[in-house]
Amino acid sequence: MGMYTMCPAYKMEAGHGLDVMIARQVMGWTKATLHDDVTGPEAYWCMGGKAMAPVDSFTPSTDIASAWKVVEWLVRLPGPNGDHHSVQIDYSVDAVVVIAEHEEWRVSAIAATAPLAICLAALKAVQP
Numbered sequence: 001m002g003m004y005t006m007c008p009a010y011k012m013e014a015g016h017g018l019d020v021m022i023a024r025q026v027m028g029w030t031k032a033t034l035h036d037d038v039t040g041p042e043a044y045w046c047m048g049g050k051a052m053a054p055v056d057s058f059t060p061s062t063d064i065a066s067a068w069k070v071v072e073w074l075v076r077l078p079g080p081n082g083d084h085h086s087v088q089i090d091y092s093v094d095a096v097v098v099i100a101e102h103e104e105w106r107v108s109a110i111a112a113t114a115p116l117a118i119c120l121a122a123l124k125a126v127q128p
Contacts, residue, residue, distance in 0.1 A: 074087055
């Protein structure tokens, strides 16, 4: 049997610290301050010189729309064996998220909310 982790490896709470880890470690973004003549300087998450999201509005650990951006990113990324990830979400009392490449490689997380479970599982998925 391959690697399968059911217990959360990260006992993190939802919030800014986890959101920053997701932006950097999962999404591969860097923080930059961009200047606008109307609004002035604002912090953005960027990739390859392109603004991806304002830092203050990318809150995947608490907002399902931001968390879904993480899911969409993960399904495009190849896993350890080169196949693309699949993401399964089961939501009853708690949210359970399973990210798998195939039967022999999968990680999972359980949390009180779907956004938090997505973030915890995503962090596990990108760890070496």
